[in-house]
Amino acid sequence: MRVGPPEEWARRPKERHHIFPQAFEKRFARRGIDVHQWVIAIDAELHHKIHRGEAGGPWNQEWEEWLQLKRDRARQVEYFEQASAMIQKYGLFGLTMTYWQTVDLSPQPVRED
Numbered sequence: 001m002r003v004g005p006p007e008e009w010a011r012r013p014k015e016r017h018h019i020f021p022q023a024f025e026k027r028f029a030r031r032g033i034d035v036h037q038w039v040i041a042i043d044a045e046l047h048h049k050i051h052r053g054e055a056g057g058p059w060n061q062e063w064e065e066w067l068q069l070k071r072d073r074a075r076q077v078e079y080f081e082q083a084s085a086m087i088q089k090y091g092l093f094g095l096t097m098t099y100w101q102t103v104d105l106s107p108q109p110v111r112e113d
Contacts, residue, residue, distance in 0.1 A: 014042060
């Protein structure tokens with residue numbers, strides 16, 4: 001669900017989204033994944049949509065189901081493959097970063113040339 005041309009995307013507010021949900025931080029840590037190192041700045045409206053609902057919304061629900069299916073048997077690379085598939089499925093588009101990076105996520109002004 002991309003917003004439109006890059007210029008339109010740049011004008012919209014962004015929020016940090018943990019690719020690997022903090023709700024399962026300990027489970028990811030067992031595979032050497034620090035959830036705060038894998039964050040993407042995405043459209044704020046889309047961020048709210050994928051987390052709307054019970055227990056973190058569809059994003060967290062899909063991770064919960066995948067983690068239950070794998071029962072800690074998946075290799076680290078499979079976690080990243082799942083993350084990649086979900087990013088594509090949910091149409092996430094944005095700047096990758098760590099949680100602590102200082103990045104201006106406010107909308108960019110419209111250029112009038």
